[in-house]
Amino acid sequence: MKNRYQRTRLAVQIVFFVLILYISVGHYLAEKHIAELPGVASLHAVCPFGGVVTIYNLVTDGSYIQKIHPSNLFVMGGLLASLIIAGAFFCGWICPLGSVQEWFGKLGKRVLRSHYNKVPVLLDKILRSGKYLMLLFVIIQTARTATLLFSNFDPYYNLFNIWTDEIAITGYIAVFLTIGASFFVERPFCRYACPLGAITGLFNSFSLINIRRRASTCIDCELCDIACPVGIDVSKVTVVRSPACNRCLKCVAVCPTNENGTLATRAFFSRKSDTRRKEIPARIYILVAALAFLLPIMISVFVGAFETEKT
Ligand code: SF4
Numbered sequence: 668m669k670n671r672y673q674r675t676r677l678a679v680q681i682v683f684f685v686l687i688l689y690i691s692v693g694h695y696l697a698e699k700h701i702a703e704l705p706g707v708a709s710l711h712a713v714c715p716f717g718g719v720v721t722i723y724n725l726v727t728d729g730s731y732i733q734k735i736h737p738s739n740l741f742v743m744g745g746l747l748a749s750l751i752i753a754g755a756f757f758c759g760w761i762c763p764l765g766s767v768q769e770w771f772g773k774l775g776k777r778v779l780r781s782h783y784n785k786v787p788v789l790l791d792k793i794l795r796s797g798k799y800l801m802l803l804f805v806i807i808q809t810a811r812t813a814t815l816l817f818s819n820f821d822p823y824y825n826l827f828n829i830w831t832d833e834i835a836i837t838g839y840i841a842v843f844l845t846i847g848a849s850f851f852v853e854r855p856f857c858r859y860a861c862p863l864g865a866i867t868g869l870f871n872s873f874s875l876i877n878i879r880r881r882a883s884t885c886i887d888c889e890l891c892d893i894a895c896p897v898g899i900d901v902s903k904v905t906v907v908r909s910p911a912c913n914r915c916l917k918c919v920a921v922c923p924t925n926e927n928g929t930l931a932t933r934a935f936f937s938r939k940s941d942t943r944r945k946e947i948p949a950r951i952y953i954l955v956a957a958l959a960f961l962l963p964i965m966i967s968v969f970v971g972a973f974e975t976e977k978t
């Protein structure tokens with residue numbers, strides 16, 4: 668069951684990585700008049716963060732910022748629903764930049780072994796504030812300029828457009844730094860600089876599904892703390908509410924007493940006592956992934972709100 672979570676997560680990560688790659692390559696081919704692939708959009712049109720950064724302009728003068736459309740609000744709504752249901756699940760299961768960092772991290776782990784992902788605690792705490800500062804900076808600057816200013820620094824956008832001539836020098840630097848740092852630290856961009864991650868993590872405090880530890884069967888082996896890639900002391904809490912958690916469920920996978928359901932994802936709204944609450948099956952996460960990303964796009968296409976730029 669626990670490894671099934673990890674297998675399901677990897678499958679979901681690969682599906683979304685391939686989907687985003689298809690969209691960005693298809694957009695490039697259409698732009699260069701080489702080929703028209705079905706269902707292709709620009710990356711901006713399917714980005715939930717586009718919905719977040721255009722809110723100020725939408726509220727104040729009813730306009731959308733450059734390259735952002737009503738469909739971004741649908742995608743943002745889907746993300747919001749997934750955050751309320753499962754916390755920062757989007758980061759650990761869907762975001763292709765998170766997946767790429769994680770995959771490069773596996774390489775780093777093999778080479779560096781016990782030296783991988785060893786950030787001094789104080790430095791880690793200081794650097795974690797970076798994503799909140801980044802969020803503030805991006806929202807203020809985007810509202811001021813009404814342009815997608817962050818795309819020049821965004822490793823996600825630039826990685827999936829690296830073969831085009833749209834990339835600024837800052838974009839190459841952002842990709843290089845993110846991939847390079849992933850060899851040493853688990854998901855460095857998610858952890859220290861992602862403005863969307865600054866928002867998603869806040870939902871871990873009150874999501875409907877969360878990771879719960881049953882103290883009565885826990886043997887305090889601390890394997891969950893060792894497995895956690897972002898340094899959360901899972902063995903010290905009853906419910907994982909840390910904003911750093913990306914719901915990767917690696918802690919759940921290693922718990923040796925899990926046949927007793929010691930560490931599991933459970934619905935917070937269940938009326939049953941903690942010992943009788945049912946574990947959330949992996950397939951529910953597939954549904955949440957579809958809800959978070961694919962369903963809003965389909966709805967926006969259905970109601971005629973989906974727009975994208977060819978160039
Ligand atoms: S607490 Fe568990 S689910 Fe959250 S990041 Fe750590 S290992 Fe992943």
Ligand code: SF4
Nearest residue numbers: 885886888889891922
């Ligand atoms: S891995 Fe399981 S048994 Fe060990 S400390 Fe964590 S919750 Fe308790």
